[in-house]
Amino acid sequence: MHKIEKLFDINTLLMTLFSSLETIREEKGIELIYDMQATIPRELRGDSAVLLRLLTKILTFVFQNTDKKEIILSLEAPEDFMYEEPISFKIQKTNIDKEKILKFLETNLSKDLEMLEGKIIYERDVDIYLDIPFMINELGYRRHYRLPAASMLGKKVLLIGESEQVSQSIKKMFNYFLYDVDVGLDAFKSKGNDLTPYDILIIEDKYNTEELEHIIARVQQNIPLKYVLLQDDHHVEHKTISVSTHLIKPATEESVFELIVSLFKNEKDHREIRIQTKENIVDLEKILQVHKHNEKHVNPSTKYEENLKSMIEKRREIDLPVLDTKTGEENTKKMGLKYANELKNFLDSFDRSDIYFREIVNEKSIHKIKEFCIDLEKHAKLIGAENILKLAETVSLIFVYNKLELLPIYPGKYHIELQKLITEIKKELRIK
Template identity: 30%
Template sequence: MGRFIWLLGSVAISFLEAAEKDNSFETVSIWTVILIVALVATGILFFASRQIAKLRKFHENMLAKQLEMEEKQNQILTNMSENIHDAAQQALKKSQAIIENNISSSLEKEQLMGDIEDQLLGVTNDLIYFLRLKSKKIEINNKPFNFNNVLNEVSGLLGTKHAGKEIELIFDVNNNVPRHLIGDSLYIGRILTNLFEYMFSNLTDEELKLEVSMFNNYEDMIDLQFRLRDTGPGIPAGESESLFVPYYNEEEGTYVRLGLFIAKSLAELMGGSLHVESLAGKGTTFILDLPMKLVDPENRRRYRLPDKSLIEKKVLIVDSNFNSALAIKKMFAYFRHDVRVIKKEDFEYAMPKMNDYDIIILKESLFSGNVLRHLQEIKEDNNEVKIIALNNLLNIKESVYHDGLIDAHLFKPVNQERVFELIISLYDMGVSKVLLEDHIGEEEGEHLPKAKVYKSDIVEAKGITQESFAEFAGKQVLIVDDNLINQKVLTNLFSNSGIKISLACDGQQAVEIVKSGKVKFDFILMDINMPVMDGFSATQVIRAERKFDAVPIVAFTALILESEKQKMFSCGVNAFLAKPLNVGKLYQAMSMFISNKAIEEAKDEEKKEREAVFEGLNIEKGITHTNSNEALYIELIREFVEAYGESDKTFEKLVHEKRYEQIKMLCVDMRGLSGTIGAAGLHDLVNEVYKYILFNKQDLLPGYVEKYAKELSKVKRAIEAYLFTKDMME
């Protein structure tokens, strides 16, 4: 059609030009020209109308897809309270069956209950993220951070949750990726964790690989690309578009793809993108692109070993997974090491001569028979040779070799930071030695006692409730964490205890608060992976002044390796708590340092507000739906008011405009949420509205506008009264 219009126009122009050459219109009838022009105009109109129709159809299809996606997103909240309750009941039934059959040890029973708590906590956290995204409350905070700290925390979370799985987890980080970047490290970690969780839940093979590359943009801007891939059967054709649309699987009683929806939403908020590529039989790849800034564009060398003697070592790597070995090779080669990789099968078939190597890295399963004898001989001839046992973070096992043969352990997945610290520690250069030294003389703080150090794992105290923390009434506690949800959960946990709380969002803020001297802290809970200044550095800076020696600093982090824990203790922490939050262990840690033995053991019955039932809101039932975690419940109802506190106005407008599909979506949201928080009246009302829409009785909806407003107002007043009561008890 376009070519036809162009042809008609060309003909018309040629006629006019011919007429001008003859200085007369006699060569061409004026009516002929008019006819041609009319045909051109008609063609243009016809073509334009066709294009408009196509665009209208395109937009209609897009709108339909958008509405379908929104409905699926909102349906995840339908009957949320019942779903969480059912999940808990099913897990409890399983544990009860194990107990009755006497086929489980007490340790296994505790592990099972811990898995149940983690599952429910994960659902609740995802729900809070979903609400914050819906109400547009999430803000991106671009600050300097250590990229490898993010990778370490992500791998630590996976190692804790998926311990024992026989999956090869590989980090293949390009050598041009900087150590320090400017971006939102909290949400980057959340995106990666959610992607890994999806891949773990759907993995059908034994390898999961994260490739990280950097592409220069302009000036100090770069693009960081993450490619997370498996080698499984792939995603069926046509399903990739809906992969980021969450829904509730009623048959299995699980929420599906909620984490992917959150990951994609966060990526787009950061100005990036997240999509998936998949081919049948060739695996699935998630591709995450994020724009970031360089902290120091002029300094492209991110890691510098402290001594020239540490470079140009000869390294041998033998691993059961060749791809993993190649990724590790790349990281050692960064430090100008001469690295050779041998396949495990080739090594077992014909063990090579290893006398000429400075560093020998072997999969620990290879340490047997002739290998052990050969390594012993090498050590006897040259004690400077370093032998490293290579293991998987998901399968951390106690080494059986205690005769000094193994110099260090290296756990996969590996990144530059871990290799850098390993090389330094191998040659006694010190990884992160404490900045303090014992001084002799009459200096300030010389006679101040030091807080005790507990390097063993903290044992969980049983039967701990929110009221138990009143044991520490009057104590000054500093919470250092860049995660706002973690801050709120901890703050709410301490809300009735009488504990005086201060907050810091990064290590730099923590240092400034402590050094200001305005508050004398009794206890510091220190996250490790934070922007601006991480927990390692913040602890070192605080410990640099002797007057703070008596202040206990307890690390609260997802890092779980012994080398990471040792680094924390070297920096000056006094104890270690692993994420996610375990209330019993937190109470035990605080008891170890700041127990207030003078407080009466009897608790005031009036403080048990969780038994109160406010009009329109059953608090006790709502708390039960969050696995009896009142702190999480408080956070949930705050987010509910923020996201849907004005939904009565939205409902009225939608009814007036007869936008029934949108009303249906709102009902899906409110059915799940109202049931979850214990608002039974509101739950029943929106359920009625939802049924009227399903049965095409939309003419009854105007009668529910005032009812909806009254019921929502009742719930909001109940929430306000409950939160006011909690505040008064502080």
């Protein structure tokens, strides 16, 4: 079998993997963490499509069968990656029966492993352990990420995250660039609650408050502290007074590299001597504990629901025409149809459909809701019914993420929008 040796970026593959697992991750409320050794080359040669398929199969199986809320995918490689070396992919502590895991690996991965020339490693303390050989893109290339300026070297980071495992994974990635990283409030307290030595402050976005932002902004008047929010990929950004940028989970070596470059690309080459002042003393523990005390515990699925609601709210703010005849005429013309005929077809198909929609929502008939939304979107888009189209897309969004409990308000909304649209169509067709 001919082995494919195409060039690919391991970070891009890992982010694609993360996105492809979005639905099951959110359904199970599982956080996927990448733990990458500094020896992993940035660019590799091999069959990335098969590797992506294999890792997707593995993580889908793990997510379906684990009761853990954090799963770590570890990537390890030899210290001297000379030419072609094995990369180890490991997953530990899944709480899945070992025999079930081995049966899955041997039954479902054999073809992909053969194509990659990989093998299963049987080790008692590791649930899943695969060795897959890849070629390095550039021979003798030891440092896979090189900071472009001296001003980016020798920085100190304070990292305060919700998950210890996520924090330690990110710390390891900063350590690659020889950054000194303190993790957690205890480490910060041991330094006297003083932000003066730090170049970067990274805090989980759920802990961020307007009060904290004002405190950090005051500190930033004294020292060039970069304030970074650690956030998941569904976070809706808002304007802030002190936040420099965001680090999106799951972090990879490349995303940390890009973060550093973006933060310090305009810095001078020398580091200013900083003088400790009382203004840089901040009791972060007190601030964050107050925030946690006031905040009800939110599990991952509830947090995701809140972010989904935010996306829906943004859609509501968009002001669209009830019937955009110009767009509708262009759409029908492209398809060789007559606009007036399609308006009549919409009336025939969807007049009184608000009653049917209310019924299937009350029944929570998933299949019927899906079919109705697809049909409504198709016809609404064709005739330029922009407002109805937006509503149908929003309902589809709720359906896709299996949040049917958010649906009850939409039959009423659809009734109102449908009546407006029917009135506009009748005006266009001059029907009384």
